[in-house]
Amino acid sequence: MGKKKFLSWAFLLLLLVSTALYGCSSDNGSEGGEGEGGSEGGSTEEKTLIFGRGGDSVSLDPITVTDGESFKVTKNVFDTLVNFGEQDTEIEPALASEWTPSEDGLTYTFTLEEGVKFHDGTDFNAEAVVKNFERWAAGDGEKFPYYGSMFGGYGDEEGNVIESVEATGDYEVVFTLKRPQAPFLKNLAMSPFGIASPTAFEEAGDAFGDNPVGTGPFKFVEWKRNDTITIEKFDDYWVDGEPKLDQVVFRAIPDNSARLNALLSGEIDLADGITPSDGATIEGDENLQLFERPSMxxxxxxxxxxxxxxxxxxxxxxxxxxxxxxxxxxxxxxxxxxxxxxxxxxxxxxxxxxxxxxxxxxxxxxxxxxxxxxxxxxxxxxxxxxxxxxxxxxxxxxxxxxxxxxxxxxxxxxxxxxxxxxxxxxxxxxxxxxxxxxxxxxxxxxxxxxxxxxxxxxxxxxxxxxxxxxxxxxxxxxxxxxxxxxxxxxxxxxxxxxxxxxxxxxxxxxxTPLLAGGKNVINFKAHPTGSDKLASVDLE
Structure with missing residues (x-):
């Protein structure tokens, strides 16, 4: 076959493929049609969960805040060294795959997950953990309130229970304590101690809370103050199969009745702060489901x-x-x-x-x-x-x-x-x-x-x-x-x-706090701490 004839056939084939692809494309919310299922038979629609809540976050740098509205978001942007259980406070592996405490309770050796990336593409490793703890310890009660509350003080202060944090390998960190601290591991699992990208917080300084960078299942996109915070799926998340959602939008709706009406009308998919008097309304609606947060x-x-x-x-x-x-x-x-x-x-x-x-x-x-x-x-x-x-x-x-x-x-x-x-x-x-x-x-x-x-x-x-x-x-x-x-x-x-x-x-x-969601919300588990990780949540 001559070169000119080959190009003609190639052009025709390209035209046919382009037409087919154009016919398969669909916007979010489009009506069903031929080819919508894609090659694997699944929907090509992006899955966006809209989470209605009572107020806006204060900051998205978790170490600087104490409010639950901030942690609702940061829990999904940052990972901690260890995790709580799905609906309890038992300690499980997270960024640390395993740990060994010494017999006297003064030393903890953590082995870290390898191949984990921060959202800015930099590597998570032992040195990153050390830099986070150095940053926190160098603060004070006004700047990083939870560090002092959980570990007794800052820097060289007598009350600071953490003597040192050392990288003893690329993926090994040793914590040395001044005295045993029984809740040490549980403290590390708390939302304020999400591990942040040192590159990002060193460059941003005090503005880091406006553009947070962690290793979590979702990465930060946009913050419209007193309105919405948008986070999207981090494609390189280190946990296989997570997250299920493409995007989460946290929407501030301070009025309880307005938030309930937004849920009833389908404007939002999930709502917290459901008043006890509205619990029966949710339970009586076949399109909704009521969630009880374990009381703590x-x-x-x-x-x-x-x-x-x-x-x-x-x-x-x-x-x-x-x-x-x-x-x-x-x-x-x-x-x-x-x-x-x-x-x-x-x-x-x-x-x-x-x-x-x-x-x-x-x-x-x-x-x-x-x-x-x-x-x-x-x-x-x-x-x-x-x-x-x-x-x-x-x-x-x-x-x-x-x-x-x-x-x-x-x-x-x-x-x-x-x-x-x-x-x-x-x-x-x-x-x-x-x-x-x-x-x-x-x-x-x-x-x-x-x-x-x-x-x-x-x-x-x-x-x-x-x-x-x-x-x-x-x-x-x-x-x-x-x-x-x-x-x-x-x-x-x-x-x-x-x-x-x-x-x-x-x-x-x-x-017993109440939340509610549409029947299309799958696998949402309300956590007793009030900080809900949405990595395994899906929409149908």
Whole structure:
């Protein structure tokens, strides 16, 4: 065959192939037609999950934040050295395939996964792990709050439990501790300690949280403030078969009713912050499914003990007796919560069930106020949360109920509120007389509640009450350093007795948070920490 004739046939063949390919192409949401299934018989449509949530993230650099809305996203952009179980806090391999602790609990040797890439194409290795920990240890409580809360301090500070982090091979890292820390592995699995690309955070500096780079199943695409955050499938993800989705869009819809309506209309695929009163609506809709997040939280009223009259334990005990917690749970949680009496939920090992909670007793509250020299009561400000949270679906209404309870014992409470970031900042600065807040456990350990929230080491970070007790501190540090689980549990029971007597909080409720999704959402597993990894989630 001559060259010219060959080219003519080639051109005709190319034209036919091009026409066929053009006929097979389809946009998202197109009607079915010939060839839509592709060569393997599967859909060519991109799978985009739209996740409706109550608020925007603060930053996408996980070490700089403490809020759940940030971790919802970063959990899917970053991996940690070790993982929690699918719906529990048991430790499993992640970026570290295995680890060996020394007999004295002072050394942990981690073997890392090989061939893992960061989203910017750089290599994950032992040196990258070292640089992440060096970065965190060089910070402070304002910059990297969780590092100090979980590891006791920064740099050369006496409290910093981590002595050194060394790369002893390309894929081997050795952690040396100053003292044993029982929850060490669980701390490493927490969302704040996602391993970031050193190249990226060194280049970006403080702006790294606007353009995060990890090794996770999804990579960052775009952030429209107070609207949406978009992440997309990382094609070189190191776990075979993940992720299933092509894209996830986190959409901020602060109003509970608007978020529910968006789900009902199909605008979003998944929604968190479903109020207990709307649970029946979801269960009655054949196109939807209701998800219960395993309960591991506490909602509470905190009292700033450095502000009068809350510097007097009798006043704090009086407030505990004044509040009808059962009525609050009945009115606002629709049976999906239990009354709290301790700062940790009953599912946490070391929970002290023998403590008798402060009963609803207005007369006893008046007696305690009189003993404190406040027989005629006093005036105060009560901070009400402006956003729904898993541990408190409606902070404003709960504040109104507390306001009435306090009025019954002669205390006049003025309810105030602020934008969420300002609310947290003012409370952290000790500016509130009393404030509504809560906590979802990060790792399933009592230390993550009692030490993180109420120890004197964490005043001004996660300890918003400014409560300090040397007796409590000594017990909590001993519990941290103890590897015998029974001994640890005894110590945490002692700690709860101290806290109960000093009463810096009114523990209100342990809730079962609700989420909902369309029937087309497959394999979504709500995690008790509130940080849901979406790598195995699919849409049908």
């Amino acid at each position: 939280n506490v909602g509470y009223l905190g009292m700033t003990v450095t502000r009068e009259p809350f510097d007097d334990p009798k006043v704090r005990q009086a407030v505990n007796h004044a509040i009808d917690k059962q009525a609050i749970v009945d009115a606002f949680f629709e049976g999906r919560a239990e009354v709290a009496k301790n700062p940790i939920p009953p599912v946490i090992s070391g929970y002290n069930d023998s403590i008798e909670g402060y009963d609803y007793n207005p007369e006893r509250a008046k007696e305690l106020l009189a003993e404190a020299g406040l027989a005629d009561g006093f005036e105060m400000e009560l901070y009400a949360m402006p956003v729904p949270r898993p541990y408190m679906p409606d902070g404003q209404k709960v504040a109104e109920a507390i306001q009435k309870n306090l009025a019954d014992v002669g205390v006049t409470a003025e309810i105030v509120s602020f934008e969420w970031a300002t609310y947290l900042e003012k409370a952290a600065n000790g500016e509130a007389d009393a404030f509504l807040l809560g906590w979802t456990g990060d790792n399933g350990d009592a230390d993550n509640f009692l030490y993180a929230l109420l120890d004197q080491d964490n005043v001004g970070t996660n300890n918003y009450t400014y409560y300090e007790s040397q007796e409590l501190h000594d017990v909590l540090i001993q519990a941290q350093s103890e590897v015998d689980e029974d001994v640890r549990n005894d110590l945490y029971m002692q700690a709860q007795e101290i806290i109960h007597e000093d009463a810096p909080w009114v523990p209100l409720a342990h809730s």
